[in-house]
Amino acid sequence: MTLLARFSLVAVVACLAQVATAAEEIGDAERGEALFRQCQSCHQIGPDATNRVGPHLNGVFGRTAGSVEGFRYSKAFERAGSKGLEWHIDTLGSFLENPKAIVPGTRMSYRGMADAQDRADLIAYMRDFSASPANIPESDPTARAVSHDLDPAILEIQGDPAYGEYLASECQTCHRVDGQDSGIPSIIAWPEDDFVIAMHAYKTKAREHPVMNMMAGRLSNEEIAALAAYFATLE
Amino acid sequence: MTFNRRAFLGTSAMAAAVLAAPRLYAAAHGGKPKVVVIGGGAGGATAARYIAKDSDGAIDVTLIEPTRTYYTCFFSNLYLGGFKQYDDLGHSYGTLASDYGVNVVHDYAVGVDRDAKTVTLASGDSLPYDRLVLSPGIDFVAGSVAGWDVSAQNAMPHAYKGGSQTQLLKAQLEAMPEGGTFVMVAPPNPYRCPPGPYERVSMVAWYLSQNNPTAKIIIADPKENFSKQGLFEEGWQKHYSGMITRIGPDFGGGNVTVDPAAMTVDIDGEVINADVVNVIPAMKAGHIAAVAGVTDGNWAPVNPGDMTSKMDENIHVLGDASAQGDMPKSGFSANSQAKVAAMSIRGALTGSQVFPAKYSNTCWSLIAENDGVKVGASYEPTEEKIASTGSFVSQTGEDAALREATYQESEGWYSGITADMFG
Ligand SMILES: Cc1cc2nc3c(=O)[nH]c(=O)nc-3n(C[C@H](O)[C@H](O)[C@H](O)COP(=O)(O)OP(=O)(O)OC[C@H]3O[C@@H](n4cnc5c(N)ncnc54)[C@H](O)[C@@H]3O)c2cc1C
Numbered sequence: 001m002t003l004l005a006r007f008s009l010v011a012v013v014a015c016l017a018q019v020a021t022a023a024e025e026i027g028d029a030e031r032g033e034a035l036f037r038q039c040q041s042c043h044q045i046g047p048d049a050t051n052r053v054g055p056h057l058n059g060v061f062g063r064t065a066g067s068v069e070g071f072r073y074s075k076a077f078e079r080a081g082s083k084g085l086e087w088h089i090d091t092l093g094s095f096l097e098n099p100k101a102i103v104p105g106t107r108m109s110y111r112g113m114a115d116a117q118d119r120a121d122l123i124a125y126m127r128d129f130s131a132s133p134a135n136i137p138e139s140d141p142t143a144r145a146v147s148h149d150l151d152p153a154i155l156e157i158q159g160d161p162a163y164g165e166y167l168a169s170e171c172q173t174c175h176r177v178d179g180q181d182s183g184i185p186s187i188i189a190w191p192e193d194d195f196v197i198a199m200h201a202y203k204t205k206a207r208e209h210p211v212m213n214m215m216a217g218r219l220s221n222e223e224i225a226a227l228a229a230y231f232a233t234l235e
Numbered sequence: 236m237t238f239n240r241r242a243f244l245g246t247s248a249m250a251a252a253v254l255a256a257p258r259l260y261a262a263a264h265g266g267k268p269k270v271v272v273i274g275g276g277a278g279g280a281t282a283a284r285y286i287a288k289d290s291d292g293a294i295d296v297t298l299i300e301p302t303r304t305y306y307t308c309f310f311s312n313l314y315l316g317g318f319k320q321y322d323d324l325g326h327s328y329g330t331l332a333s334d335y336g337v338n339v340v341h342d343y344a345v346g347v348d349r350d351a352k353t354v355t356l357a358s359g360d361s362l363p364y365d366r367l368v369l370s371p372g373i374d375f376v377a378g379s380v381a382g383w384d385v386s387a388q389n390a391m392p393h394a395y396k397g398g399s400q401t402q403l404l405k406a407q408l409e410a411m412p413e414g415g416t417f418v419m420v421a422p423p424n425p426y427r428c429p430p431g432p433y434e435r436v437s438m439v440a441w442y443l444s445q446n447n448p449t450a451k452i453i454i455a456d457p458k459e460n461f462s463k464q465g466l467f468e469e470g471w472q473k474h475y476s477g478m479i480t481r482i483g484p485d486f487g488g489g490n491v492t493v494d495p496a497a498m499t500v501d502i503d504g505e506v507i508n509a510d511v512v513n514v515i516p517a518m519k520a521g522h523i524a525a526v527a528g529v530t531d532g533n534w535a536p537v538n539p540g541d542m543t544s545k546m547d548e549n550i551h552v553l554g555d556a557s558a559q560g561d562m563p564k565s566g567f568s569a570n571s572q573a574k575v576a577a578m579s580i581r582g583a584l585t586g587s588q589v590f591p592a593k594y595s596n597t598c599w600s601l602i603a604e605n606d607g608v609k610v611g612a613s614y615e616p617t618e619e620k621i622a623s624t625g626s627f628v629s630q631t632g633e634d635a636a637l638r639e640a641t642y643q644e645s646e647g648w649y650s651g652i653t654a655d656m657f658g
Contacts, residue, residue, distance in 0.1 A: 069634045169574040174651040184647025210627035
């Protein structure tokens with residue numbers, strides 16, 4: 001990549017990062033599914049998706065560009081990733097509009113999707129195949145869906161922060177109380193509902209992580225509520 | 236408490252907590268109740284911090300630790316591999332004193348009078364306690380490796396206590412001649428950090444593959460099997476093919492004599508000239524546990540619900556020194572046990588609420604750059620021991636992204652546990 005091109009990549013991404021779009025308004029996922037047909041000759045998405053001509057597109061939201069395991073990327077893509085390009089609603093939108101402007105030298109032979117509504121609908125469709133904030137609050141915050149399947153009675157439980165404080169000591173072997181993240185995410189000052197939803201996603205293994213599945217798996221609904229209540233009080 | 240009715244009725248844990256009504260406390264020595272903690276490592280520092288923090292000054296906490304800077308054993312292998320600097324491993328006790336009010340005494344405990352409830356220090360001072368916490372880590376079993384004793388630890392380092400030994404082993408590794416031989420004498424069970432010797436072999440191999448690729452590593456091992464064996468062996472094959480030979484007990488790996496003057500290792504009659512010999516002897520509880528009379532054999536048996544010694548209800552033994560059941564001897568375990576003990580000590584001395592004990596452990600290991608694996612389990616006290624209630628382990632054949640994420644997680648854990656120990 002020339003110096004100029006590299007500079008423009010950084011500049012474009014920097015501008016895009018300032019555009020925040022509310023989740024529910026991304027677009028019409030059903031229309032997006034129809035639009036995805038143009039992508040299908042190279043890209044798969046969904047339960048059995050694998051890398052083909054292009055990488056599979058599951059979990060693309062929040063992912064670093066050029067990072068799907070086992071896919072051989074162009075140099076251009078590798079470089080874009082190492083420069084920090086990540087896929088969010090904004091960067092994907094710009095990339096779809098004009099791929100070669102965002103990743104000059106990409107092997108993807110697609111001219112671009114001119115219509116903004118088409119792009120939004122396509123992205124709304126793709127969004128369904130990435131981690132959703134409904135059960136993973138800290139996932140890419142582009143589609144904060146309002147629905148989750150947790151029993152409302154569970155969300156209603158008032159946790160006891162004193163009990164939470166004792167239980168929390170177990171979390172604090174890894175999660176720092178000052179919220180610093182050196183490889184393990186901060187869990188302080190979350191809205192209590194988000195905390196409870198995330199922990200139940202681990203408890204039921206809807207979300208997979210061996211340590212968290214083990215930790216959440218043995219907590220009762222009341223204990224999860226107690227932890228949520230305690231961690232919500234930390235700053 | 237702010238339970239709604241459904242939550243309250245449904246909480247068996249709370250019901251148990253209510254049953255564990257605090258006993259009334261009478262200070263044995265007058266004034267505020269006193270806790271003395273011997274050993275400022277993973278168990279002791281955590282216990283001191285939690286007791287001081289959660290009792291808000293109602294308990295006097297004194298921590299006795301000879302060294303001013305605690306160098307962690309955890310991540311010391313990464314230092315050997317070149318992924319950490321020595322300074323990254325060091326932690327001071329300043330915050331425990333300044334922010335938590337712990338009375339940190341840099342001295343060595345030499346005696347415990349259980350009847351008078353006092354601890355004697357090398358300086359001659361004597362400290363009274365109402366509760367004593369012992370977390371002295373490990374010492375080595377004399378004579379467990381023929382030809383080796385601690386006077387030989389400069390020629391043949393163990394590097395199995397933090398600090399200068401780790402630096403020495405690193406220096407010896409760096410000074411190895413091209414194509415030289417590194418021998419590890421691995422310990423018998425039980426010992427601190429079950430994957431530790433094998434993570435060390437991995438990190439030594441990483442260093443050598445970068446700097447001295449024709450060098451060889453030989454492990455003499457008295458054990459049939461070891462922790463995360465499949466994962467390590469897969470990794471060694473993948474990253475260091477041909478460099479590492481492990482001689483198990485079937486081939487005499489348990490029949491070892493070393494000669495520190497000649498720098499030779501005799502493995503079942505075959506004499507190897509070595510450039511570096513890392514002898515990790517059999518282990519036992521830190522000496523002060525035996526001095527206090529709370530050991531049975533090599534370790535100090537404890538009650539699974541609160542880590543109190545089976546010999547003395549006013550003494551809690553934490554971490555590597557304790558014999559508690561299924562938990563491995565790890566920093567994570569010691570930290571987990573310390574929190575249970577801290578809660579129970581506060582309950583006994585100040586009447587604060589005591590909740591049912593929960594324990595857990597996860598040990599991460601690094602096999603090569605960005606190739607991290609982990610093993611972990613959760614535990615609960617039963618009548619007889621701390622028993623495992625569930626476990627997991629990384630799988631062979633995991634993709635590189637997952638292994639890298641696992642390594643990143645271990646970085647987060649290190650930052651988390653050291654903050655949890657030292658504030
Ligand atoms: C190479 C290696 C790698 C490891 N990696 C990991 C890992 O990745 N994860 C993990 O969880 N664990 C790991 N461990 C294990 C971990 O270091 C120990 O299990 C842990 O430190 C045990 O805590 P402890 O409190 O029992 O003892 P220690 O942490 O050893 O602390 C004991 C302290 O007591 C002091 N002391 C001893 N006697 C006296 C006395 N008489 N008076 C006053 N003070 C005294 C000592 O100076 C020492 O500071 C590793 C160990 C090694 C050797």
